[in-house]
Amino acid sequence: MALGVEGVAGELRSIYATGKTKTFEWRVSQLKAILKITAHHEKEIVEALHSDLKKPELEAFLYEVSGVSSVCKYALKELHRWMMPEKVKTSMATYPSSAEIVSEPLGVVLVISTWNYPFLLSLEPVIGAIAAGNAVVLKPSEIAPATSSLLLKLLGEYMDTSAVKVVEGAVPETTALLEQKWDKIFYTGSGKVGRIILAAAAKHLTPVVLELGGKCPVVVDSNVNLKVTARRLIAGKWCYNSGQTCISADYAITTKEYASTLVDALSSELEKFYGKDPVKSNDLSSIINSYHFDRLTKLLDDEKVSGKIVLGGQRDKANLKIAPTIVLDAPEDSLILNEEIFGPLLPIVTVNKIEDSITLIKAKEKPLAAYLFTNDKKLKEEFIRSVSAGGIAINEIALHALEPTLPFGGVGESGMGSYHGKFSFDAFSHKKSVLQRGFSGDPAARYPPYTPGKLKFLQAMLSGSIIRILRALIGW
Structure with a gap:
């Protein structure tokens, strides 16, 4: 079994607890590191893909190297906007108040990748996880060994390995990873294995994204x-x-x-x-x-x-x-x-x-x-x-x-959850609702003793009818 598989989730959890992965600066630094990998190691990536799949150079560049680069650039361009709280309207039920939706990272996430696009489908979910501020473990596919080995090497050289780790291996390593508690699991592959992932995640109530397939x-x-x-x-x-x-x-x-x-x-x-x-x-x-x-x-x-x-x-x-x-x-x-x-x-x-x-x-x-x-x-x-x-x-x-x-x-047998662009950011984020009020506007009607008059007032308030509110206030 690969060194460091057992307990890797706990190790990352202690790093995540320091808060460093949540900062805008850390996220940007890691996304730029992935961009450097695509810029400085294109030849090695193409060679690994040819070794694993005999992929033509043009196809390897266009759909894998350039694909990862485009995803990374898009995330860097949009990250600040994605991280900003989303202001939303409030109703009479909480008046006067303000509200917003805050995107916070889920925590420590696991990405289990596949072999057919082993560079792109490994790093695109990782980009989403990092953009959202998570610590992440990537498990590349052992069926594409040259690309898996290269990912281990390059991410080890360019990334913050205290918070972004690559675990190589096959079924034993994947099984050991699935026994641990994660805050999200992202899996790309077959429906058969997807069911195993889902069953393992259920033990910890871990949410999952399953990117499967089917007969298109x-x-x-x-x-x-x-x-x-x-x-x-x-x-x-x-x-x-x-x-x-x-x-x-x-x-x-x-x-x-x-x-x-x-x-x-x-x-x-x-x-x-x-x-x-x-x-x-x-x-x-x-x-x-x-x-x-x-x-x-x-x-x-x-x-x-x-x-x-x-x-x-x-x-x-x-x-x-x-x-x-x-x-x-x-x-x-x-x-x-x-x-x-x-x-x-x-x-x-x-x-x-x-x-x-x-x-x-x-x-x-x-x-x-x-x-x-x-x-x-x-x-x-x-x-x-x-x-x-x-x-x-x-x-x-x-x-x-x-x-x-x-x-x-996908949907149904073809999977659950989605990603790409901001949807990747959202896949690895929790949408936290935040409501804020001042100390004014505190009607006695919401507190005991409950009286018929208070009931009428609250009914009027919640109906939004100005006439009903006035009638309730003057005791009609």
Whole structure:
């Protein structure tokens, strides 16, 4: 077991009690330290991501290094405003008074990260926790060992390690962490492990944010710009980490008459992106490890699916590569339509009319994201109104997650809680209500002895009726 796992929460609690993490200066210094990491160690970060996932340099820079840098800059720009108490109106019930909502840090928090975006998804929650003034422990994913090791090294060099710690390890270390009392746990990963996290947190009444996943649908109508739709669907399915993304399109829905047109467009654009032999393309990320490679090939080798593959299917186990693959009209009870894919396989489900897609989506568990490509205003409105998902994007895939002004999080099986931008700050803050009054305006009616006259006065006051108040005062 990694040194310092047992008792780390208590150690941080004593540091938090000094109050230093609550200061604006400390928060800024730590956010600037993370910014320095992205600026001075881009090459090392990109190399670690390539070692873990064979991520192309551009993808590693754009979605991980630059992503962390953007999040940090946004937090630094907005931090002073986020920390300011929010003034709110008061009612007649407390008149005369003033009130405000004060954001205070929760205390000592635990961030358990995942492997598919191991740099971004480790540090973005940490940025939120620090911005809110907490002491924090980061547990990176052991499935991305190069990035985990680099995070330990860089945060150890740049951060205040008395209040920001990295704990490496696997199940034993995570179990030891979960046995301790935290003021918030933030977990990104699978629903199976999410249930374990939630059960452990319940023992201490610890609130949690669970960023999970699910089968995210993308509906493709026929009245679209087909080339743009195909390119964006490919980007949202295959370009982002070879489909190993929680908000990747897990399956597509289109009409029976449009399916072949969509497949042809996807095939044409995929060849432009990755060539005729995509498993040899350096622009296609690898599968994270042999376990997940075998899991994905099992979905393809399902006898209910093997005859339904209309594009791709090639595999290179030595390099953990699977070509972008499309499966058309797999049976409803097939594995590929019932398990979260988290890889470069896209089943396409066909319906008689595009409106039927909404009924199909609603019959399943609520996804982390849902997508629709259409120019039909009525269909857009119905989709947004009827489909329950963590987030929705129209004529795009995944880009809603890049907007710091939008909350990112799941619902139902796809998670609970949200973050990004100020929502990250709020996720690690307690909203403390503060009411202030002076010593004037202290009506005797609120105190015993209780009389009919006092009752009438209080009823009048709480009703807000000036006439009733005057009548009560003069004894009417």
